[in-house]
Amino acid sequence: MSRKPITFRTEKEMPIMVVSSGTTEVNKTGSWRYLRPVYQEKDASCSGFCLSGNDVREFVTLVSKNKMKEAWHSIMKTNPFPAVSGRICPHPCKSNCNRRAVDASIRINDIEAKIGDFGISNRFTPKVKKGKMKALVMGSGPIGLSCAYHLMRLGYSATVFESGKIICGSLRTEMTKHKVKEKILDDELKALKRAGLDIKTNVRLKEIDGYDVVFVEPGETFDKIRSAKVIAGISYDTHGKFIGKNDLPKAVLPTQAIKAGRILADMIDNRLKNRRITAKKVAIVKFDMINKDYFEQMGEHKDLVKDASRCLSCGKCIKCDNCLIFCPDCCIKKTEKGYKVDYDYCKGCGICAEECPRGIISLEEEGT
Amino acid sequence: MKKVMMGNHAVSYGAALCRVQVIAAYPITPQTQIVEKLSEMCGSGFLKSNFIKVESEHSALAAVMGASAAGARAFTATSAQGLALMHEIIHWVAGARLPIVMVNVNRAMAPPWSVWTDQNDSLSQRDTGWMQIYCESNQEVIDTVILAYKIAEKVQMPCMVILDAFVLSHTSEIVDIPKQRNVDLYLPPYKPKMKLDINNPKAFGALVTPEYYMEFRYKMQKAMDKAIDVAASAHADFAKTFGRRYDVIEEYMTKDAETVIVTSGTITSTARVVIDELREKGEKIGLLKMRFFRPFPKEAVIKALTGKKKVIVLDRNISFGHHGIFFQEIKSVMYGKKDAPEISGVILGLGGRDVTPDVIKDAISEGKRNRTEDIVWIGVKK
């Protein structure tokens, strides 16, 4: 740090009040720091606990702005059966919703069902990619249907063969348990069919040929598979083109199965394209990272759009400027990408982390 | 324009005429009407000022200090317990060389709880570096607020304008309100060279080692010394602009006086009547009014009292363990001077005990009788 030491020979040379002689910017107080604030968006608690792996925060936020169509497309990125799921899922998203630290959880399951119903009544069609690859799914359980749908989103044309008479068996049983009308599922299936999903019942195949990827649900039988580049669901020989039964993602509940189907579609696609992609571990905002002081208590709302507006947007910056306003050293700047901490001056007081209402700024030990 | 108004409103009008830009104050009897009137004026648009609501006097002066540091002409008012609560910030404001004007309504310190007048509250702050001016009439109050800004902004030291609780604050009398355009001519906008400025950022008030601290304090003392001269020209300009003459002290019938009584605040006003009466009876007695207490008008006091036989200082205050405060300071200033008078002091009027002409006459006779260091308390039930 090059600066001349200040000396005065007489009082006459001195200013009347003690004032810095130049800019204080030469004093890089960042060196004092032993805790470092890190601005990093995180997953919301709801999304973290979602059995289907939905971006719950995203669709709740869209509903709060009454953007129902966008909310439908958002949830369709991960779960093609929102109307059903909202009614049968045990909704750990809602049980773990951080809003409960303020007043009450957001009625996420009801919101999900509302989105699904909106999609049904408006006869929306999900967005899929057109491609040359052909996919076959044998079995129409929730894993299979979900896998087929997500392969369509990845650019495959998908066909589902069901050996029995009824499609999505376990989903229907779960719905009966929860007294949900079967028509809801059938309406959501219609949307998938509009997008190009081909479903055939009472099909028993001995040989399979002409498909680039094949997924065989546990319980289905076949004799021979030809010309497929990737085969999933068989524990034959796990080298190369096979994704064995033991490698399939685990699922117990239907909404878990929907996630499993998506993961499987990704695994198949990665195997075909010879890619290795490891899932990134994203941190989740827990309710002790929320600053309750910034939210007004109001309780659940009958109107779901208004209820959705109680969403804290955990982990997603909404540019509230708290960190910038409260930083005592004025070393947080606003940029298009979010907020930037000037580590040259940040002393690590932690006020920004404390005052971020939605847990985006966290303190880490300096040097880790 | 002449209007009948109470002392507190005279303060409000004074501050409004000075176009104060930031006001922060906390209500306390007997100051509340000052702030009420100012907030009314802000509300009606008569005064374009930022009124900051605060939760205590400590915050009030802190807010005003921040505003002044950023270059605004800032104002506050308080009394007794409120003034005491501000104490650490009072020190800061002076050290930071901020020309804030604060009106203090002299009220007795508790306990016992009292809302009536005496001077202990303001005198407890005498060592902080604030100028102190004591007023005897509502006219003087409105004029002194304007003078205070003029002097304070020139020497960059804060100034306290002081008036007695109830006897001035709540008493209505005729006040000639100066014209706004004359005040604007007399008191131009406040434009400090150094201030908090985001376009020219500086840090103020940093740590100073023993190597330089004394020099900063020395400069404060020099500013106080300069204030006496600045006051002289400010008073002269004031007389030219508004037609009323003020000085750091006032001598009433002292020219050929053998005895001089020294007073401050409203006691001065009643004392004038006593002086007239005694003069009619043939006594060679005069009155010295202490208007400025800080900076202490040394030269003027020495000039007024040299050659007098007896000086009796009337203190509406007491420094426990020693004497009345004006008495101590007058004595110290006259120490060792050629032809210095014999000086004695009396304590009267504490906690709003009424100071009538008879009480003053009593004080004079007691003061004359007392030739020692004893402090005499007038009117105490013994």
Added chain:
Amino acid sequence: MFELRIHGRGGQGAVVASKILANAMFLEGKYVQSFPMFGVERRGAPVQAFLRADDKPIRIRCQVYTPNHIIVLDPTLINVVDVTKGLKKSGWIIINSSHDASDFKFKGYKVATIDANKIAVSLGLGSKTAPIVNTAILGAFSKITGLISIESILKSVSEEVPIKVQLNKQAVQEAYDQVRQ
């Protein structure tokens, strides 16, 4: 210089009366000083207000101990407070009462009465239980003492009274006409 003391109960307008009168005196070119009893008051408690007026500047600044005249806004105070304390010999005692002046026994002083309550209630000033009698009493004061003209009081009422100006002026006039010695 003359000194006046006004006796009332908190809320009756004793302090405002002293302010209106002070302003009226000022309008006639007098120097004035008016102040309330210094202290903390509450509604209904006995209060006092004071006024000094002179042709030259008033320098005395202490309490009023020997008023020339007194005004009593509430006659029940007579048994509670020594209203004539310090009152100068042959000073006027102006009382708000429906009784005759002769019903009050004040030796050595002159008494005048005015039913200011009746006037106030008839004009809708205040309520039946708490009429605002301060403007009416000033009309009586003007007539009895002759120290201030009614015109000045009326002008002062226009300047100082925030509401029901016309009615208050009427109260002044009626009391002026009706006050009895």
